Amino acid sequence: MAVESDVIDAAGPYDRAKALSAFKLGDVTFYWITRLSAISVLLILGGIIVSLIIGAVPAMKEYGFAFLWTQRWAPSADPPVLGALGPMYGTLVTSFIAMLIAIPVGLGIAIFLTELCPQWLRRPIGMAIELLAGIPSIIYGMWGFFVLGPFLANTFQPFMIKIFEGIPVLGAIFAGPPSYLSLFNAALILAIMVLPFITSISVDVFKTVPPVLKEAAYGVGCTTWEVVRSVVIPYTRVGIIGGVMLALGRALGETMAVTFIIGNSFRISSSIFAPGTTISAAIASEFAESDGLHQSGLILLGLLLFVLTFFVLAGARLMLLRLEKKAGK
Amino acid sequence: MNFLKTIVAAGLVAATTTTTAFAADITGAGSTFIFPVLSKWADAYKKESGNGVNYQSIGSGAGIKQIQAKTVTFGATDAPLKADQLLKDGFAQWPMVMGGIVPVVNVEGVKAGELVLDGATLADIFIGKITKWDDAAIKKLNPNAKLPSDAISVVHRADGSGTTFNFTNYLSKTSADWKSKVGEGTAVEWPVGVGAKGNEGVAGNIAQTKNSIGYVEYAYAKQNKLTYTKMVNKAGKTVDATNEAFQAAASNADWTSAPGYYLILTDQPGDKSWPIVATTFVLMHKDATDKAASQEALKFFKFAFEKGAKSAEELDYIPMPDNVVKLIEKTWSADIKS
Numbered sequence: 001m002a003v004e005s006d007v008i009d010a011a012g013p014y015d016r017a018k019a020l021s022a023f024k025l026g027d028v029t030f031y032w033i034t035r036l037s038a039i040s041v042l043l044i045l046g047g048i049i050v051s052l053i054i055g056a057v058p059a060m061k062e063y064g065f066a067f068l069w070t071q072r073w074a075p076s077a078d079p080p081v082l083g084a085l086g087p088m089y090g091t092l093v094t095s096f097i098a099m100l101i102a103i104p105v106g107l108g109i110a111i112f113l114t115e116l117c118p119q120w121l122r123r124p125i126g127m128a129i130e131l132l133a134g135i136p137s138i139i140y141g142m143w144g145f146f147v148l149g150p151f152l153a154n155t156f157q158p159f160m161i162k163i164f165e166g167i168p169v170l171g172a173i174f175a176g177p178p179s180y181l182s183l184f185n186a187a188l189i190l191a192i193m194v195l196p197f198i199t200s201i202s203v204d205v206f207k208t209v210p211p212v213l214k215e216a217a218y219g220v221g222c223t224t225w226e227v228v229r230s231v232v233i234p235y236t237r238v239g240i241i242g243g244v245m246l247a248l249g250r251a252l253g254e255t256m257a258v259t260f261i262i263g264n265s266f267r268i269s270s271s272i273f274a275p276g277t278t279i280s281a282a283i284a285s286e287f288a289e290s291d292g293l294h295q296s297g298l299i300l301l302g303l304l305l306f307v308l309t310f311f312v313l314a315g316a317r318l319m320l321l322r323l324e325k326k327a328g329k
Numbered sequence: 330m331n332f333l334k335t336i337v338a339a340g341l342v343a344a345t346t347t348t349t350a351f352a353a354d355i356t357g358a359g360s361t362f363i364f365p366v367l368s369k370w371a372d373a374y375k376k377e378s379g380n381g382v383n384y385q386s387i388g389s390g391a392g393i394k395q396i397q398a399k400t401v402t403f404g405a406t407d408a409p410l411k412a413d414q415l416l417k418d419g420f421a422q423w424p425m426v427m428g429g430i431v432p433v434v435n436v437e438g439v440k441a442g443e444l445v446l447d448g449a450t451l452a453d454i455f456i457g458k459i460t461k462w463d464d465a466a467i468k469k470l471n472p473n474a475k476l477p478s479d480a481i482s483v484v485h486r487a488d489g490s491g492t493t494f495n496f497t498n499y500l501s502k503t504s505a506d507w508k509s510k511v512g513e514g515t516a517v518e519w520p521v522g523v524g525a526k527g528n529e530g531v532a533g534n535i536a537q538t539k540n541s542i543g544y545v546e547y548a549y550a551k552q553n554k555l556t557y558t559k560m561v562n563k564a565g566k567t568v569d570a571t572n573e574a575f576q577a578a579a580s581n582a583d584w585t586s587a588p589g590y591y592l593i594l595t596d597q598p599g600d601k602s603w604p605i606v607a608t609t610f611v612l613m614h615k616d617a618t619d620k621a622a623s624q625e626a627l628k629f630f631k632f633a634f635e636k637g638a639k640s641a642e643e644l645d646y647i648p649m650p651d652n653v654v655k656l657i658e659k660t661w662s663a664d665i666k667s
Contacts, residue, residue, distance in 0.1 A: 076514025264524030289489025
């Protein structure tokens with residue numbers, strides 16, 4: 001032992017400097033590798049935006065801002081008349097309905113799984129949710145087309161139409177005729193598709209709540225509902241909203257399943273049982289056979305979806321900030 | 330070790346054979362409509378000549394772009410290019426194979442080939458003017474049929490397609506209203522109805538939805554056992570959807586006076602002609618950079634015309650009539666430089 005320490009002492013100063021500089025080099029290399037990786041995200045994103053803008057310029061010049069509120073989509077007219085109102089409306093409405101269904105159901109599943117579920121049921125339900133996330137969207141589309149669509153058109157929609165008939169606003173929203181392909185059917189498929197995003201992220205963040213917090217609440221006599229409402233959800237709010245945002249992002253951009261069951265019609269109708277279209281469905285359907293101004297219009301639609309998603313996500317961030325301020329953080 | 334050697338040897342053999350195969354391969358891109366029969370021809374041609382045909386069915390519009398960019402030897406499109414466009418790009422164009430387009434319906438009690446429709450009525454249904462099955466216009470064409478007083482659900486293609494181009498072209502020819510309000514194109518502004526993806530999407534939708542009407546290629550209607558209708562043609566005769574009726578439209582068409590074979594086979598004259606026939610056209614550069622590939626492609630098309638008629642019919646395509654094929658072969662020797 002003594003001999004060894006002598007050797008180290010003797011070689012000390014020289015080795016120390018060398019080792020330090022080696023460490024420093026390693027640090028600098030590491031720093032630059034991670035930094036370049038991070039910057040590459042910005043470059044990729046910028047590249048996508050720039051190429052979208054270049055492709056969309058002819059349509060922007062032709063239609064200007066009127067593109068946003070024109071409902072007509074007539075690519076075969078001479079010159080083509082293109083407007084984004086129909087697909088924008090469809091995108092927002094289907095995503096909104098999908099979130100309206102998926103958020104409560106997703107949170108409900110997550111709360112049940114972490115707080116109430118008996119141990120033996122946890123694994124099957126957890127697995128089922130992961131499987132739901134793993135199903136390719138084309139399968140959802142086919143299932144929606146062959147199974148869900150007919151069921152909704154023959155059973156659910158006539159029932160809803162009958163209930164709300166004659167009531168001023170709701171009567172117009174739930175108006176017939178029933179249809180296999182509609183905004184509502186697409187929204188329901190979207191809700192099922194985004195459910196796993198909300199659920200599995202919520203489950204993960206719920207597990208991060210320190211047991212001592214929950215135990216303390218139970219200790220002062222809180223019910224499970226009170227613990228969830230006043231301890232678990234406030235503690236994990238940021239995480240939940242993150243999951244919801246991911247789900248919303250998917251709902252806004254989902255293409256394949258939606259194209260199958262939305263009916264691909266550019267008309268806007270007050271009824272959610274009427275066919276419609278979304279931005280991504282319109283692009284996916286028409287891009288291959290498009291050219292000239294028509295193609296440029298489709299690229300402009302893509303740019304619009306990009307901007308729309310950005311604003312929706314930014315809006316959500318803002319909401320989160322205000323929530324945090326309110327909570328006094 | 331021996332095992333490893335075999336693997337390496339096998340890999341080398343595979344690599345060299347694929348490279349030689351690539352060297353003589355013909356590349357093409359475009360129409361999805363022609364894809365099934367083209368791949369069958371390609372298979373047979375490979376067996377006979379050893380040369381493959383690599384065809385990507387990416388849509389007619391994209392096919393035109395690819396041949397313009399010279400990334401492929403030939404392009405295929407369902408909507409022919411006009412003569413001035415052909416001149417500008419230096420393309421030769423000719424029709425390769427045809428297929429019928431039929432209206433399909435799902436009405437209770439109506440069997441295949443029972444209902445009779447004409448162009449004007451069809452246009453009124455797709456424009457939303459006729460909304461019920463027992464409308465006077467439909468009844469007039471079908472005095473003996475029992476038609477329900479239910480709303481008609483219209484199904485059209487959602488994706489841009491050559492089928493839609495030919496169908497809307499026909500409606501434009503038979504209805505002034507349609508021509509001014511909607512017009513023709515691979516994707517149009519549909520006044521009513523829902524859009525489904527592909528022929529199979531429309532076929533699936535019709536099969537599922539009661540009181541619906543749509544349009545598909547004849548092959549899809551036949552294979553899915555859909556109820557297709559009869560049509561009244563330009564000569565005023567009621568015709569059934571048969572191969573003879575489709576071919577009659579091509580034989581009766583006046584190809585000789587159509588520059589660049591720019592002829593859309595809808596609403597053609599003749600007592601036996603089916604009014605909506607789609608044609609896929611092949612595009613090639615008259616003065617291609619790769620002359621060897623160009624010649625090889627022509628050999629393939631010659632083979633397809635001479636020996637591919639039977640396999641086309643098996644897939645419910647309609648081969649070009651002999652008089653037209655002769656005309657096309659003349660065009661090749663006159664136009665395409667070797």
